[in-house]
Structures are given as C-alpha cells and as structure tokens.
Amino acid sequence: MGKTAVYPGSFDPITNGHIDIINRGLRIFDKIIIAIGNNPAKAALFTVEERKEMIRGLIGDSDRLQVAEYSGLLVDFVAEVKAHAILRGLRAMSDFEYEFQLALMNRRLDRKIETVFLMTGSKWFYCNSRIIKEAASFGGSVRGMVPDDVLQRLKEKFPLLRDNNNRKRQQG
Ligand code: ADP
Secondary structure, rough: OOEEEEEEEEEOOOOHHHHHHHHHHOOOOOEEEEEEEEOOOOOOOOOOOHHHHHHHHOOOOOOOOEEEOOOOOOHHHHHHHOEEEEEEEEOHHHHHHHHHHHHHHHHHOOOEEEEEEOOOOHOOOOOOHHHHHHHHHOOOOOOOOOOOOOOOOHHHHOOHHHHHHHHHHHOO
16 A cells, blocks of 8 residues: 655645655655645635645646645544645744644644654755745745746736836846
C-alpha cells in the first residue's frame, strides 16, 4: 500500500515555496493530497474554488497529486482520506514554534498520524503568501515567487501590480 501525505495550508495563493515542498515531498510519499483549509474566520484574497483551480492548473492530471478542501479537524480529514502523514514546510524560527505546537496537538488528537517537516529551499526562505499579497497590493513585483498563472491572477486582483508592470514594459 502506498504512503499518502496530506499537505494542508491556506495556499492563498500557492507559491513557489509550496511547490518546492510538494516536489520534494513526492520523493518521500507515493501520493500527496494538497488540502486547502476552509476557514471562514480567516479573510482570504482568493476563494477556495479559485485556489483549487490555480493548484489544479499546476498539477494537471497526476495520480500522485490531488487537491482537496477540508474544514474542521485536520486529523479527521487525514483519517478520512486514509493518509499516514501530514506534510509541512518550515521556514524561519517564527514558523517553528507554531508548527511545533500544531504537530504536538495533532499527535495528541491522533497518535497514528505523523507530521513530517521539510526545511524550505534557501531560495524560498522569504516566500510567504501573506507578504507576497502585501507587496503585490502595492504594485511590488512578485515575479519568480509564484507560478506565472498565479501572477496573472494577482494582477487581476491588484490593478497597481498590473499598472507597474505595464509601466516597466514601456520603459524597458
Ligand atoms: P503561508 O504561510 O505562506 O501563508 P500556508 O499557510 O498555505 O502558507 O502554508 C502551508 C504550509 O506550507 C506550512 O507548513 C508552511 O510553513 C509551508 N510553507 C509556506 N511557504 C513555504 C516556503 N516558502 N517554504 C517552505 N514551506 C513553506
């Protein structure tokens, strides 16, 4: 039986840092389910449907990768899809404390499920959806930090990002 991991997150939007974790996770697991947490209390830029669409466009038709949405307890979702592990990425120390607490809580809730951490690729240390959205909202270039399709979607949301790009093209 293959080993399946759930990679949970908000993916609002998916970044190249997330993609790096997914690609490296595929060397360890047979299948990864990218699970978008549907948390109505958390304000998001993209709807869950939009986030799913962007991820589907990136992963295509692969039987080793799947995208899903979950709400409620993560460990319940992991058990429901018969996965064995939770995959998480670690960037700075600031991630560590929260991730540590979360992993311990999830372990307490279901001891059969292990959390596996992958250290971020050095290129993606500062790649964070929240900071990307913030920069993009003020027209700062985030090219190279997100896939091209996601960049396009960000431009649709943030006119300043589109205008700045147009201006640069005209200058260059
Ligand atoms: P973010 O923290 O960027 O808003 P998510 O909440 O969607 O992203 O994070 C889902 C998981 O992916 C978390 O474990 C997070 O630490 C990890 N992750 C996010 N960005 C990166 C990155 N650049 N490198 C490694 N892991 C990352």
